[in-house]
Amino acid sequence: MAKPRLKIIPLGGLGEIGKNMMVMEYENDIIIIDAGLMFPEEEMFGVDLVIPDITYLLEKREHIRGIIITHGHEDHIGALPYLLPQLDIDVPIYSTKLTSGLISVKLKERRARAKADLKVMPTGEKFNLGIFRIEFFTVTHSIPDAVGIIIHTPLGIIVHSGDFKIDYTPVSGQPTDMARLAQLGTQGVLLLMSDSTYAELPGYTPSEKVVGEALDSVIAQAPGRVIVATFSSLISRIQQVIDAAAKYQRRVSIVGRSMQDTVRMSLELGYLNDTDGVLARLDELRGLPRNKIVFVTTGSQGEPTSALVRIANRDHHQLHIIRGDTVVFSASPIPGNEAVIHRTVNSLFKQGAQVLYRGQEQVHVHGHASQEELKLVLNVVKPKFFMPIHGEYRHLQLHANLAQSVGLPGENILVLEDGDILELSPQAAKITGKTSCGNVYVDGLSVGDIGSVVLRDRKMLSRDGIVMVIIAINRQSGKLVGRPDIVTRGFVDSRESKEMLDASRDLVVRALDHGNDRPADWGFINNKVRDVLNNFYYEQTKRRPMIFPFMVKV
């Protein structure tokens, strides 16, 4: 009889940045690592969020022993409120303390299974999920309490890096636990799955501490108020602003509700310290000299509803830019956000602020390992098999190239994409199949009802608009009654193009006025009207609006 094999199936995050989700299966035991969302790309018109397709899991839901979450970012926890109701079983969710807090906030926001079975697990402690024995290890990332995962399986040890970088002087929490990884390396690791997000970047990612020095010098030298924009989950950054402000006797006010919530929770759970009591409400700053004030806010990605963007648009009810303000973007642009960020920067400049963006002064470092760190981990863990995770295909392939450059044989490096089923034995690894995967769109209240047809229609409508034609037909004679009505949206300016639209109404009249002596055949009329108008409009405008004839019998 064939020995049972270990299956590894990425359902998200391999082939795109975001919606990370990994399935691990051995006989009747399944564990899931992460359940993230992705923000829509440009062509996903009107879509709010994208989550993984879990068809594969729905068929085996009774085998699921638990969900393990590596850290509290949206691309690792954001799909939980949508997927838990789909799974519809009481599956425990394991994570560290802060991550667990963020998950419970998220679940409450969406009112999804408010009493989910959240289990807080400290690093180093082992717990069993079916046949799997699990252990968290500390990693440094751009949010506190991030972990990687060690999975003891019947076939050997598997290491999942989570999102990480190597930072020997992190601002909050512990450095990535290289000692534990080295220990595992000497024991023998069957498979390493490691974060590829920044596999394009040569060298080392600088320490978060560097940012502290840069922020310190900006806050020391700024002639007026300083506004620092960053991610609300980047607690260590907020800590560094608080520390620098304290040093220069400035007070700090957090602007925007979402960041205020995170700061409150982080203070309570001990991830953030305000020993000097510099944090203040906005109204407490009244009367302070401008060079004694710092604001921290969201909006570093140009999010339209964020405080910073509303300030830039002179649309914030409490805060306006004053000449002499310094605005610091302490974040790098998430790909795709560049245009809106730049629009915000332009507006801030126009109002007289000096703006530090694109990291001119090292006011930001990112949270993922660069090439030398990735090579270091490969060297220390010495896995038999290696699988790059988290990234578009190019990131995975470049990470695979790195693995080969440090000596792993090409056939032991497995570049998978979402839905690939990898089967592992202690000696061999092979992609043996493909399961359904892909994007599930969340648009408003619905999950998954938007498919390619709706998106294709939205795309067509966005390009050349729509033309609606109302045709009245005499019930008895089948002949056209009067002239058809034509209404357009998004096609042409109806006033400026009145003549052309009028001409097209006449064209429809002529097309249908062929002395029909049989009752009108709707299919025929429909096609004829579409053809005639399509050709005429294209010839006149080189545009192809969606054309909709309606026939009414009178």
Next chain:
Amino acid sequence: MAKPRLKIIPLGGLGEIGKNMMVMEYENDIIIIDAGLMFPEEEMFGVDLVIPDITYLLEKREHIRGIIITHGHEDHIGALPYLLPQLDIDVPIYSTKLTSGLISVKLKERRARAKADLKVMPTGEKFNLGIFRIEFFTVTHSIPDAVGIIIHTPLGIIVHSGDFKIDYTPVSGQPTDMARLAQLGTQGVLLLMSDSTYAELPGYTPSEKVVGEALDSVIAQAPGRVIVATFSSLISRIQQVIDAAAKYQRRVSIVGRSMQDTVRMSLELGYLNDTDGVLARLDELRGLPRNKIVFVTTGSQGEPTSALVRIANRDHHQLHIIRGDTVVFSASPIPGNEAVIHRTVNSLFKQGAQVLYRGQEQVHVHGHASQEELKLVLNVVKPKFFMPIHGEYRHLQLHANLAQSVGLPGENILVLEDGDILELSPQAAKITGKTSCGNVYVDGLSVGDIGSVVLRDRKMLSRDGIVMVIIAINRQSGKLVGRPDIVTRGFVDSRESKEMLDASRDLVVRALDHGNDRPADWGFINNKVRDVLNNFYYEQTKRRPMIFPFMVKV
């Protein structure tokens, strides 16, 4: 009587990257510098191109003495085919040889005033346009034959940099003429207008020669075929590929019609040399070993119809990726193109190519001056007034900061935006007004008929689609006949949402069935149906489709 003043009015290019156009006016003499287009931004749904609004010029068209073009890039010449017919006068167009050739190609493509009055003017020679005396000076840029402009006016000398960088070892043409600039500096320059496109970048832009070395090493070491993607106007880059290929006994084939046309013209005009005869047609490469082949192609920006993108999609009729191919993106992404470029890179990797992109190997340098070069020009020209040109507001402001850092008084630095009217005297410079400016959209055949209403409709349609409701009303009684028909596009999946759509039809019936005893008032019915459906759909889906009721009397 007040002395006549010099007016300077940017109609494009100050506040955005692209559609560069500058007007200079003294009494009854007007000259225009550049007439470029801009490619549409994300929110400009369905728009093909954007050109400047020349309302200001149309009122004074008989004063226009000439159009001066600094170089042959689209953002400097691309609006000519659209603006010349609008101006409808025989205005001479002055430029250097290659630029003139590219303009005439462009005008022929669009069949716009094929017999435009193109005048070729070498650098250093002076010519008069009304009161203005003009002289071109050499600049280095990412296209041969680029120039800056010296304008002798009754008030003093004005220098317009064009697009430039300082490269002491350019591959084609001459270095930027610093000697002439220094000469002018000692004579006294009233106003310097200088390129801000890369004012964000610290340091110096590397020489084009650096790229030659990088390309040489890639071509020397590549185990198989090399595919170099770049801009078709980047002649010096194509020259460097030809030179490197010759060195390693490779043949070079140009793939794609637009690049083939440019290469042919450049060979004819002497801007490109193939002394070793390495250029070959695609079919001449048959039988050559793979490591003797280089292709040069467009598609570095992920343009959907380019050869490279079709190759990446396995959609090219002659060329497919073979494992072992090396693809080099010898170009940096134009902002906004990142996503499509990355999609292309991912596809190329998936097919087994090694891909060099994001300049890992210095296979690209850009064509604009970085901060130290900008400071050098400011120092050499020593203008009384300075006006940063070519860039979004942030670029202009950063360039202004640089000018201040080298000692120009803040009040002599003029950060203008499109449409601002600057009035200059020898002693003072002031923004005295604003003229109509902004974006004119080209969509298909029409120029300017698309306005904000059409774009707003396209945006709405792209988000949540459209719902059309056909309501039949009895002509006599004013009562509803039958159930209304509802058709949707881009809103929901009509099959999956059949129940909801049915319910909404009933809702319309109920809303209109209030025992009307007066004839139907269409305005009332229209609003009522919209309100009822809007609320119902939002409650059911959290989406807001465009709702279109049609009433037909039967």
